[in-house]
Amino acid sequence: MDERISTRVPAVRRLLLNGWVLDMAAGELLAADGGVAGLRRQALEVLLILGARPGQVVGKDELMRSVWPDVVVGDNSLSQAVADIRRVIGDPTREIVRTVARRGYMLVPAGGKAPADAAVGADTGAAHEPPPGLTRADIPSIAVLPFDNMSNDADQSYIADGMVDDIIIGLSRVRQLFVIARNSSFTYKGRSIDVRQVGRELGVRYVLLGSVRKAAHRVRISGQLVEAETGHHIWAERFEGDLSDVFDLQDRITGSVVGAIQPSIRAAEVARARRKRPDSLDAYDLYMQALPHVAALERRSNAIGLELLHRALQLDPSYVSALAMAAWSHGQRCVYNWSEDAGADRSRAMELATRAVNEAADDAFALSVLGAAHTLVRDFDRAEALLSRAVANEPSCAWGWNRLGWLHGYLGRSQESIRSFERALRLSPLDPINFNCWVGIGAAHYLEARGGETIRWMEKAITASPGARWIWRQLVPAYVESGRDDDAARGLRQLLEDCPDLTCEGVRDAMLYPEPVMQRLCAGLARAGLPLR
Secondary structure (H helix, E strand, O other): OOOOHOOOOOOOOOEEEOEEEOOOOOOOOOOOOOOOOOOOOHHHHHHHHHOOOOEEEEEEHHHHHHOOOOOOOOOOHHHHHHHHHHHHHOOOOOOOOEOOOOOOOEOOOOEEOOOOOOOOOOOOOHHHHHOHHHHHOOEEEEEEEEEEEEOOHHHHHHHHHHHHHHHHHHHHOOOOOOOOOHHHHHHHHHOOOHHHHHHHHHHHHHEEEEEEEEEEEEEEEEEEEEEEEOOOOEEEEEEEEEEHHHHHHHHHHHHHHHHHHHHHHHHHHHHHHHHHOOHEEEEEHHHHHHHHHOOOHHHHHHHHHHHHHHHHHHHHHOOEEEEEHHHHHHHHHHHOOOOOOOOHHHHHHHHHHOOOOHHHHHHHHEHHHHHHHHHHHHOOHHHHHHHHHHHOOOOOOHHHHHHHHHHHHOOOOOOHHHHHHHHHHHHHOOOOOHHHHHHHHHHHHOOOOOOHHHHHHHHHHHHHOOOHHHHHHHHHHHHHHHHOOOHHHHHHHHHHHOOOOOOOHHHHOOOOEEEEHHHHHHHHHHOOOOOOO
């Protein structure tokens, strides 16, 4: 081992890092089986320096002077070392190795120090005080407490416990959430719960409570999501099913719970960010404020959201979620005819999405956005590989299924397109962007010349989000083909209010369907009065 490392760190200390152990005495990062992690020397040195001062900010200049004492290097060398650490220990959301804007980095061990005699990777399951900084986590944190067994038969508690296990696993796949491990959550089993106390003890913002009631061959599961600090209820739902296949029932309910929790927490986090003083906003707050603007899929909102995301990236250039969302914002400008330079926006979308995946190779949202970027440049094979990988990594990623739905549509696979959109809707039934799925389903019906279904789904979407006027590009031709010329003329007026210089040639450049479909769309728009060029 390099002598400069051993002289800079304390003699004895072991820190738990997401199942890994940082052995400060040996100067090594160890896996659960005792194997040594394959970190590059500079990355290991950075990690050891941070490990010597857990919970404290270590400045970038200090890190660079210590790790590269005789070499002049740029910030990229340090950023790459930190990215290597996060990749190896599985920290794509930067919960363990945190970026502190304009200052440096901070290491937050999971659960604090590991005792000297602790087994490598052991999880004692005891409730603990939150690690330094956990209550100020850069991502929302949640604890899923044991569900109450409301059945007369105490032996049926296995159903409740199995449900909680599945939900914890499902939520853990969501990279934008920090989820408390089962062993800590289950210390509250059978106890009277004070949600605010649980929040303080586990250092979480949100607590999921629930109950299971079994009667004959039926089971009813109730769940409620509570903001720990205030005790306010954010979401509540009830699910029922037949116990003939209990595992299938658990899978379906888990998917529904996880899908409902994600947008509920997202909305609560947006509200938290909006309550903060403008002079106290960090990259996370700016990202959360941008979300509803980007999700609106409206021209003016897109500009606002993109400006907020660029501010977030100025504070933290390696922020994966902000990189991915900014990439999609540039992509929106291309596909919805908002861009003044579509080529530049396509290139920018690809660049940002690629950076996001480089920072977190297995992040489902980042992979989905990179897949969308490849879709924009009509590299459909690469897009399909990325989107398939995204939903394989995180099966509950509704956004990944949404983008797969659009890709299948562009490739003329109408039934696969509809199935992907339906899955996205099942996974995230409360998502404010679901109108985009309804448009996609209508578009899939248009491929099969089912005018009535096309109109029904697209009217549903435009009613839910009237500001998303790009929808009229496909609804107007459907009206024309159905003989509803007055409705087509009305829709074209709406479209031109958003894009006054739009032409059929511009629509052809922005939309990605096969040529026969584009001919139908442009013929319908032209009949309604849209200029050819």
